[in-house]
Amino acid sequence: MQKVLIFGATSAIAQATAKYFAHDGCHLFLVGRDTDKLQMVADDLRVHGAEQVDYVVQDLNEFSKHDLLIEQAEQDMQGIDAVLIAHGTLDSQQECQDNYAATEQTLRNNFLSIVSLLTPLANYFEQQRHGCIAVISSVAGDRGRQSNYIYGAAKGGLSVFLQGLRNRLAASHVCVLTVKPGLVDTPMTRDFKKGALWSTPEQVGRGIYQAMKKRKNEVYLPSFWWVIMKIIKSIPESIFKRLKL
Amino acid sequence: MTQQFESWGRFPRVSQTVKTIRWRHEILPLDNKSNILPYGLGRSYGDVCLNDNGLLLHTRQLNRFISFDEDTGLLRCEAGVSFAEILQHFVPRGWFLPTTPGTKYVTVGGAIANDVHGKNHHRAGTFGQHITQFELVTSDGQRHICSPQNKTEYYNATIGGLGLTGLITWAEFHLRPIHHRAIHQQMVKFANLEDFFQLSAESDEKYEYTMAWVDCLAQGDNVGRGIFFRGNHVAKDQVKELIPNWQPPLVQKLPEVLRTMPINLPSFALNSLTVKAFNFLLYHKQRIPIIEEFVDYEPFFYPLDSILEWKRLYGTNGFLQYQFVVPYEDHQVIRKILQTIAKSGLSSFLAVLKTFGELESPGLLSFPRKGVTLALDFPIKGEKTFLLLEQLDDMVQEAGGAVYPCKDARLSPRHFKAYYPQWEEFAQYTDSRFSSSFWRRVTRNVT
Numbered sequence: 001m002q003k004v005l006i007f008g009a010t011s012a013i014a015q016a017t018a019k020y021f022a023h024d025g026c027h028l029f030l031v032g033r034d035t036d037k038l039q040m041v042a043d044d045l046r047v048h049g050a051e052q053v054d055y056v057v058q059d060l061n062e063f064s065k066h067d068l069l070i071e072q073a074e075q076d077m078q079g080i081d082a083v084l085i086a087h088g089t090l091d092s093q094q095e096c097q098d099n100y101a102a103t104e105q106t107l108r109n110n111f112l113s114i115v116s117l118l119t120p121l122a123n124y125f126e127q128q129r130h131g132c133i134a135v136i137s138s139v140a141g142d143r144g145r146q147s148n149y150i151y152g153a154a155k156g157g158l159s160v161f162l163q164g165l166r167n168r169l170a171a172s173h174v175c176v177l178t179v180k181p182g183l184v185d186t187p188m189t190r191d192f193k194k195g196a197l198w199s200t201p202e203q204v205g206r207g208i209y210q211a212m213k214k215r216k217n218e219v220y221l222p223s224f225w226w227v228i229m230k231i232i233k234s235i236p237e238s239i240f241k242r243l244k245l
Numbered sequence: 246m247t248q249q250f251e252s253w254g255r256f257p258r259v260s261q262t263v264k265t266i267r268w269r270h271e272i273l274p275l276d277n278k279s280n281i282l283p284y285g286l287g288r289s290y291g292d293v294c295l296n297d298n299g300l301l302l303h304t305r306q307l308n309r310f311i312s313f314d315e316d317t318g319l320l321r322c323e324a325g326v327s328f329a330e331i332l333q334h335f336v337p338r339g340w341f342l343p344t345t346p347g348t349k350y351v352t353v354g355g356a357i358a359n360d361v362h363g364k365n366h367h368r369a370g371t372f373g374q375h376i377t378q379f380e381l382v383t384s385d386g387q388r389h390i391c392s393p394q395n396k397t398e399y400y401n402a403t404i405g406g407l408g409l410t411g412l413i414t415w416a417e418f419h420l421r422p423i424h425h426r427a428i429h430q431q432m433v434k435f436a437n438l439e440d441f442f443q444l445s446a447e448s449d450e451k452y453e454y455t456m457a458w459v460d461c462l463a464q465g466d467n468v469g470r471g472i473f474f475r476g477n478h479v480a481k482d483q484v485k486e487l488i489p490n491w492q493p494p495l496v497q498k499l500p501e502v503l504r505t506m507p508i509n510l511p512s513f514a515l516n517s518l519t520v521k522a523f524n525f526l527l528y529h530k531q532r533i534p535i536i537e538e539f540v541d542y543e544p545f546f547y548p549l550d551s552i553l554e555w556k557r558l559y560g561t562n563g564f565l566q567y568q569f570v571v572p573y574e575d576h577q578v579i580r581k582i583l584q585t586i587a588k589s590g591l592s593s594f595l596a597v598l599k600t601f602g603e604l605e606s607p608g609l610l611s612f613p614r615k616g617v618t619l620a621l622d623f624p625i626k627g628e629k630t631f632l633l634l635e636q637l638d639d640m641v642q643e644a645g646g647a648v649y650p651c652k653d654a655r656l657s658p659r660h661f662k663a664y665y666p667q668w669e670e671f672a673q674y675t676d677s678r679f680s681s682s683f684w685r686r687v688t689r690n691v692t
Contacts, residue, residue, distance in 0.1 A: 012267070012306070023334075036270055040309055047310035047322075048334065187267060 002051075003077040005029045005070075007060060007117065008087025010037040012186040013136065015044075016205025017084060022048035029073040029080075030055035032087075060087055061108065063116045070120050082132040082212060083121055085114055090188045096150040103150050110154035115161060122165055125174040133169075134177040134212050135162055139220065142180070142229045145245040166217060175215040179208050182225035197228075250301055253556055254290035255563030256625060256654050259297035259682055267306040269323055269414040274302070275384060280680040283408045285352030286327060289359060290566040291654030292682035293407050299680060302412065304354055310334075311415060318420040319377070324354030324413040331420075336542070340420035341478065343375040347597075349547050354413045359651040360405030360608040364454035364474075364546070367602030371613050372418075373404030374606050379416035384678035388414075393607065402674035405608030407650060409675040409684055423478045427487055428454070428545040430476035432536045434528075438469030438580055445600045448475045454545075460524040461596040461621065462517075464587045468580055471598070472531060476545060487539060494541050496551045505553040512560040515624045520592035558594075559624050565654055567634055568620035570601060570613065571646035578644040579617055582637055586621070589633045593621035609671045612649045620652070631655060650683060661687035 004021045008014050009030035021028060022045040032038045035057050042053040054076050058069055074080055089109040096103040114135060125131045140148055141155030159178055166176035183189065183198045199222050207221040220226040235243070250263060263284075264274040275281060282296035283304050295301075307325035314320075318340055320331070328342060329349040335341070344363040351361065360373040369375070378392035381403055389411075391400035403410045431452075435441050441457055448455045452475035459471035479487065496504065549555050556564070571578045579598070586593060597620040601613050623630050638660045641648060647664035648656055662668055668688070675684075 015309075037268060040268065040270075040311075043311050044309035047313045047320075185265075190265070 003027045003029070003079050003081045005031070005073045005077070005080050005083040007031045007083070007085045008136075009055065010034060010041055011086045011088075011188075012201035013181065013184065013204050013208070014084060014086035015041055016201045017086070017208045018045055018205075019048050020206065020209035021082075022046070022050035022053075025049050025051050027052045027077050028054070029077055031058050031060070031069065031073075033057065033059050060113045060117070063113060066113075066116050067120055070117070070124070074124070079128075080121075080124065080131065082134070084208070084212075085117060085133075085135045087113070088136065088188070090148075090151055093146075093148045093150060106150050107154050107157075110151060111157045111161075114158060118161075118165065122169065126169055126172045128174075129172045130174065132175040132177065132212050132215065133165070134179060134208060136179045136181065136208075137162065139180050139182050139225050139229050143232055143240075147245060175212075175217075177208075177211055177216055178218040179204075179211065179221060180218065180225065180229075181221045182228070250284060250295070250303075251287060252291055252294050252654070253288050254566055254652075254654060255556060255559070255561070256565065257292055257295070257297075257682070259292070259295045261296050261299055261301045263301045263303055265303040265306060266412070269307055269309075269380075272386060273382060273384060273412060274300070275678060276300070280678050281384075282679060282681045283324075283354060283358070283412050285325060285355035286350050288348055288351050288355065290564075290652040291650075292686065293359065293650050293653070293684075294355070295682040296680065297682045297685075304352065304412070307354075307414060318422060319417065320420055321415060321417040322353060323415045324357075324379075325352050327352050328356070332542075335420055336423070336426050339422055339424070341423045341542070343419060343421055344369040344372050345546055346372075347547065348550055350550065353416050354408075357404055357413055357416060358406060358408045360606055360611040360613070361651070362601070362613045364456045364476075364599065366604070366613055367449045367455065367600060368453050370602070370604030371405075371606040371608065371611060373608045373611065374604065375418040376400075376404065377417045377419070379403070380414045381411040382414055383411040383676050399674060401607045401609045402671055404606065405611035406671070406674070407610065407681060407683065409679045409681065411676045411679060424481045425479040425484050425487060425491070426493065426542050427479045427491060427539045428476040428542055429479055429483065430474065430538055430540045430545060432531060433473040433475070434471075434531050434534050435473055436470050437467060438576060438583075441469055441471065441473065441598060442576055444473045448473070449600065449602070451475075453477050456597055456599040458527065459583070459596040459598045459619070460528050461583055461586055461593045462521050462524050463528075464584070468583050468587070469598075470528060471596075472528065474545075476540075479539065483539075491539075491541075494544055494551075497543055501553060504551060506555050506557040509557045509560045512562045512624065512626075515559060515592070515594060517590055517592045520594050523594065562625045564622050564624045565630060565634065566620065566622050566652035567637065568612075568618060568649040568652045569637070569641045569646050570616045570618040570649075571641060571644040572616045573600060575644055576617075578640060578646070579619060582619065582640055585636060585640070586633070589629070591623055591626060591630055591633055593623055596621050609667055609674075610650075610665055612647060612651070614647070616646065618649075620649075650687075653683070656687055658687050658689055658691050 010032040038055040045053045091106045137159045138155040140152040141159045162178045204221045211219040279300045281300040284301045304325040307323035309323045311321040346361040356372045360371045362371045381389045455475045457473040
């Protein structure tokens with residue numbers, strides 16, 4: 001993986017993952033919303049050994065810009081070997097319940113914008129017949145719970161979309177990796193009370209890098225979340241619906 | 246969010262609100278009333294990194310490199326970058342830290358704030374001496390670029406300033422070139438204190454790194470016996486002997502879970518018998534007077550880092566570290582202190598002895614100064630541990646020495662002010678919104 005395109009590059013998890021690619025001497029192309037932050041991340045990755053780091057400031061809510069963005073990355077790096085999609089938002093469940101506009105925005109941020117990016121990217125990789133697409137989904141998408149089922153629905157939809165895409169691109173030897181982090185201490189979760197189940201963006205970043213190297217299909221990070229979600233998914237719906245989760 | 250953030254000695258326990266800073270251009274997350282203290286990796290032992298009932302500013306996410314000059318070794322990085330991260334990245338490229346304490350799990354900001362020293366103090370001085378410039382953010386929102394030429398008074402106050410002058414967001418210093426990751430080491434057995442001083446005097450010239458482990462339970466003629474470690478980075482002409490077969494120690498490759506002390510030992514696990522046995526074995530394990538070998542830099546500099554969370558050896562009661570320096574001329578103080586400890590029956594698991602060189606740190610409140618320094622640790626066994634250490638405080642004061650704030654959790658204001666008479670000058674440069682449990686303790690008025 002010499003040429004890596006990263007969406008949501010200033011997110012804590014993306015930064016942690018990108019350090020590993022930089023260390024490998026990759027050429028990185030970063031997409032984010034904040035120039036200052038992108039500059040700081042790019043400087044860091046250069047010192048970490050990246051051959052070259054380019055970045056573009058772009059709000060990924062503007063779907064119409066997606067095609068151009070990918071074209072630019074492809075031209076600047078003269079190809080794309082791997083892509084990491086790490087942007088997303090965690091909006092208030094209550095607000096989404098009160099107001100459809102907030103729900104729609106959550107679905108746009110966490111599902112539709114990624115589908116929009118992956119449409120040209122999938123065609124690109126399918127034609128190229130090699131590469132790796134890694135997307136950060138969430139354990140929240142494994143089962144709907146009253147506390148965050150809007151976000152969960154976006155992530156659940158995303159996970160299903162990725163399953164289908166993996167199935168389609170298997171014939172072209174393109175790896176599609178679904179990353180399902182558990183609770184991670186990042187700006188997204190700054191208002192949550194942290195406990196023993198929480199992990200750091202560094203742990204998750206290392207896990208994503210390793211999974212991409214090994215061309216895995218799906219990975220829970222840290223891996224104990226696989227067990228937790230196995231249990232949560234196995235609870236019969238008649239009981240589950242009464243739980244306060 | 247109220248959370249338990251500990252110091253390494255796990256004493257005292259305090260309650261504080263933790264805020265995280267993630268970008269160096271962010272403004273400080275101050276509220277209307279609480280004071281604040283930057284927190285790195287929590288490797289200081291006592292309460293210099295704690296802020297009871299206040300805000301603790303978690304800085305570990307400021308962990309980005311900013312620039313590196315391949316020709317001169319000049320590195321600029323954010324203050325939350327750890328020494329471990331610097332080593333991991335730069336040792337394979339032939340660079341090493343200008344000086345390093347006995348753990349690599351410290352942040353650059355913490356290393357400046359405590360003006361840490363290492364085995365090469367007699368050559369390199371403290372870490373703070375190597376800082377060419379840094380940015381200090383004060384509670385009024387101002388950003389100061391401090392260097393030996395610019396805002397010198399803040400530069401001097403911040404080095405060794407225990408995080409009280411503001412938040413260091415980034416710093417710049419030179420790494421030093423090395424030819425190989427290994428160290429050419431000699432371990433020399435010595436029978437008593439006199440031998441230590443002689444070894445130290447003759448080694449400081451030829452060896453960049455020197456320190457000794459001392460059996461602090463030995464009594465009588467054996468007082469001060471131990472093993473002297475001295476070493477240099479591998480020289481260019483030695484590299485051929487090592488390459489290509491050199492392997493970093495296996496323990497580094499084990500997964501973290503296998504290297505982590507899994508549980509808190511019960512507090513009686515470290516008692517005078519087990520400690521005596523440990524120190525006896527450590528001394529007698531070496532059968533010949535001198536062992537000469539190549540060792541990896543990891544076990545040479547960071548022997549304890551191979552066991553993650555080793556503080557759990559001391560159980561949940563925690564432990565007290567005690568490090569002091571006394572002027573070199575007075576060998577007898579060290580002897581008296583070692584005798585006092587041996588007699589007290591309170592045991593120090595590991596005692597480390599080292600001579601400091603003449604290089605003076607710019608840090609106003611810095612601990613290292615010319616002389617001999619001894620570092621000890623004591624499991625907390627109630628009141629008698631505190632009484633012993635107070636007795637030692639007096640002996641150190643009488644000898645014109647000082648105790649290291651970074652390791653302290655119990656020093657009285659009287660002793661602190663005697664060791665650091667410049668504290669009032671320093672206090673002028675502290676930020677009015679920054680404070681720590683340590684600072685409030687040692688500056689409180691006692692009637």
